Amino acid sequence: MKNKQTLLIAATGLVVGALAVLLTLNGNPANMGFCIACFLRDTAGALGLHKAAVVQYARPEIIGLVLGAFIMSVAGKEFAAKGGSSPMTRFVLGFFVMVGALMFLGCPLRMVLRIAGGDLNAVVGLIGFVCGILGGIFFLKNGFTLKRTYTLSRLEGTWMPILSLGVLALLLLAPSLLAFSESGPGSMHAPVMMAQAAGLIVGALAYKTRLCMVGGIRDAVLFGDFYLLYGFVAIIIAALIGNLAIGSFNLGFDGQPVAFNDGLWNFLGMALTGLGSALLGGCPLRQLILAGSGNSDSAVTVMGMIVGSAFCHNFGLASSADGPTSAGKIAVIIGFAVVIVIGLANMRKEKV
Amino acid sequence: MNTLDARGYSCPEPVIMTKKALEKGLPLTVMVDGVTPLNNITRFAQNKGYKVESRAVGEDYELTISK
Numbered sequence: 001m002k003n004k005q006t007l008l009i010a011a012t013g014l015v016v017g018a019l020a021v022l023l024t025l026n027g028n029p030a031n032m033g034f035c036i037a038c039f040l041r042d043t044a045g046a047l048g049l050h051k052a053a054v055v056q057y058a059r060p061e062i063i064g065l066v067l068g069a070f071i072m073s074v075a076g077k078e079f080a081a082k083g084g085s086s087p088m089t090r091f092v093l094g095f096f097v098m099v100g101a102l103m104f105l106g107c108p109l110r111m112v113l114r115i116a117g118g119d120l121n122a123v124v125g126l127i128g129f130v131c132g133i134l135g136g137i138f139f140l141k142n143g144f145t146l147k148r149t150y151t152l153s154r155l156e157g158t159w160m161p162i163l164s165l166g167v168l169a170l171l172l173l174a175p176s177l178l179a180f181s182e183s184g185p186g187s188m189h190a191p192v193m194m195a196q197a198a199g200l201i202v203g204a205l206a207y208k209t210r211l212c213m214v215g216g217i218r219d220a221v222l223f224g225d226f227y228l229l230y231g232f233v234a235i236i237i238a239a240l241i242g243n244l245a246i247g248s249f250n251l252g253f254d255g256q257p258v259a260f261n262d263g264l265w266n267f268l269g270m271a272l273t274g275l276g277s278a279l280l281g282g283c284p285l286r287q288l289i290l291a292g293s294g295n296s297d298s299a300v301t302v303m304g305m306i307v308g309s310a311f312c313h314n315f316g317l318a319s320s321a322d323g324p325t326s327a328g329k330i331a332v333i334i335g336f337a338v339v340i341v342i343g344l345a346n347m348r349k350e351k352v
Numbered sequence: 353m354n355t356l357d358a359r360g361y362s363c364p365e366p367v368i369m370t371k372k373a374l375e376k377g378l379p380l381t382v383m384v385d386g387v388t389p390l391n392n393i394t395r396f397a398q399n400k401g402y403k404v405e406s407r408a409v410g411e412d413y414e415l416t417i418s419k
Contacts, residue, residue: 005391005395078386080386082386085360140364140365141368145361149361151385151411210388210391215363219364222367222368223364223367224399227395281363281364295362297362
């Protein structure tokens with residue numbers, strides 16, 4: 001049983017890494033086969049929630065991830081509509097997880113893919129990510145909780161899959177209603193059907209294995225449990241082999257695709273994302289998967305990330321290949337303050 | 353009998369709660385409301401060398417952890 005689980009998550013990691021390379025080979029931006037932060041941001045742009053012309057595209061990968069998890073959970077009779085665990089706090093955490101990710105230029109999954117592409121700035125990001133998770137573990141050990149969830153109506157748990165189908169319908173049937181980038185990362189994408197299929201496969205596997213970038217490091221530190229970390233490492237191995245095979249491995253700090261080399265802000269951006277995600281109980285990928293399988297708290301978190309991404313571009317908080325912005329730096333510092341207050345305000349009186 | 357109701361809590365909280373409850377004595381009965389905490393607690397307890405039995409109770413699961 002245990003070995004079978006371990007094999008499945010290692011295989012899942014290999015599939016995610018391989019599909020990520022396949023997607024970049026077929027049009028996605030470099031080291032961006034999957035990026036939950038970037039793709040939610042692009043989707044927000046396609047829907048007109050922000051006006052940054054270079055990052056607008058309704059990413060089918062996101063839709064596929066949600067629907068893959070939905071189909072898998074329904075098929076396994078595990079779909080359960082649950083919510084009510086501090087939804088607004090989760091919205092705010094989702095917002096600042098996105099602020100951190102768009103400072104660094106990638107969610108934790110893209111951080112892993114950037115490492116596999118030889119981008120050493122992402123190794124700096126990883127150090128920040130680990131520090132952020134360690135901060136989250138401090139709060140968890142001291143009784144941090146967003147309180148329990150309750151069983152809700154099936155419709156309440158189905159909104160994220162429904163909204164995803166709505167965006168897919170717009171993309172396929174009425175694309176003229178959406179905004180599409182003509183240049184920049186938003187204009188670079190794999191064919192719709194390929195991206196959709198890759199999303200569905202990864203969504204189904206990630207649901208089944210509970211693949212989570214935050215959970216891997218958290219469980220290893222907190223419980224000495226390396227199960228989720230195998231998935232994390234397998235993604236790096238598969239994407240590294242893939243990048244070497246197609247000649248897109250480029251070791252160094254400078255000239256990395258959709259990245260900048262300011263170590264301090266790469267570190268702090270991912271530290272904020274790690275801390276916020278640890279308090280949420282999972283990375284942005286995991287939030288999407290949970291939202292697809294009936295968890296309305298995670299659906300609210302995803303909404304927080306989408307609104308956060310729109311704010312990042314409407315207020316000039318998001319970094320670019322030229323580096324971080326002053327407004328973005330201020331937002332990250334505010335983010336740390338807000339997330340730490342959330343951590344302190346939600347600790348049980350009695351330690352667990 | 354040492355019991356813990358971890359229903360409604362999302363991971364890793366049920367595992368942290370179990371870890372703490374195990375200090376109060378064995379056997380420990382834990383109630384959870386999903387397969388994720390069921391699998392996580394089972395793996396945690398087995399990694400620590402405990403025996404784990406589980407059964408479905410309505411829509412929830414009951415785990416019994418012993419030496």
